[in-house]
Amino acid sequence: QAVAYLHTGGLVHRDLKLENVVCESKSSEDIKLIDFGYACHWSSGEPLKRPCGTPGYAALEVYKKRYTSKVDVWSAGIISYVLLTGRFPLPDDALAARKALKEGAPWNSKFTSLSAEAQEFVRLLLGTSPDQRPNAAEALQHVWLKVGEEKRVPIDHTVLAGLRRFAAASITQRMVVALEAWHAPSSLTADARVQYLALCGDEPVLTRERFVQRLTSEFNVDGLEAVRIFDALDCQSGHVSYTWFLAGVLPSASLPDLQQFTMFDAQSRRRCLSEDVRGPGWSSRRRALTHCGSPSSRGSDKFRYRRSATTGVAALGDSGSHADQQKRSATTGAETTVAESFIEKRSDQNLSSALATLCRILRVACPSRNRSSKVRTPHACVTAARSRICSAADTSPSLSSRVRS
16 A cells, blocks of 8 residues: 555655565554665656665566566565565575576465465566556455455544645645644654545545545535645645645644634635625724724725824824825934824813823834934924824814824
8 A cells, every 4th residue: 555655656665675664663553664765756658777676575677677666566575475474485686586486486385375365466466577567556456455344434523624724724834734744743643644544445545536525425515615625635646645634634833723714704705805804884883983082084084194204203194184195204314103193083181191192102212312402302293293283184183192102
């Protein structure tokens, strides 16, 4: 199954042997392939030519410097023979091995005592001609590997929730999570591996057809949504790799909270608009807030920054005033703002507290200017700003005490 997974991704190991098959832990039955030093990418085009591998495991065509990915199938046949009989079938020398095959030396009495299905399986993998040898995916379908009842592992509902969350993320977020999944320890991926193999079934990888079929049949997921989730996991290969499946099901802080997102995406448009966040009663609530003292612009919702000519500090004014235009500081040439300072029409009882608040802001924001004799004091700046505001408004306004730094 591991070899078929590699070949599906266009990778040839070229050094399969018992030493490169290790157990995940002393108490685990899960095994892993290691030592990819001779591994290479290969498509079904030009044959591979580099002679490499381990004598006794390397296929005979490797010595002819013209071979394909089926050399891994041969090595898997050698491993199978050793595990079943406890001895190697052929000598290390290529010529001696070819001669032993012709004489039928591997098929001794110890081998013939195996079941007929097991003998047929090993003989197929050790076929002399690569054309007569099955590929890894075809070898998985052999009847000897199908003995016994197939255990159908139920898919956890948390897997579906994780996949939906992953599909709702951006491409950048998916790449970050995939990198996290690549380095995830085995202790965190054990359950996800069982789920992936259960989804794969008889296939070496998780194909589109099987993925969509399992989601629609077991979770009643809409077909279009299942395809969308698959496309988020697919890396232009037509199947879901194990790493990307881990990225989809493992918890990660790099992904958005889908539950909070769906609270606003009530129409399942996969995006939130301003009216979704504000709600249907936003306009009426905003008008009510305006009458209660929230920002007002005399009939207009557009606010702009008006900047002080001496301090570079700006306050919000309504769009109908000539004071809305930006002015550059005469002393520093800078355009800075006190963000979201509100100018409201209120009684003059709040003016003194507003002036004191603005003075404190100016002292903190411009400490060096306060010590310069050439620049007006904060109180003088506020007074000048007040006079310009009053001249620009129809009625005499006052500064609100609600100032945000």
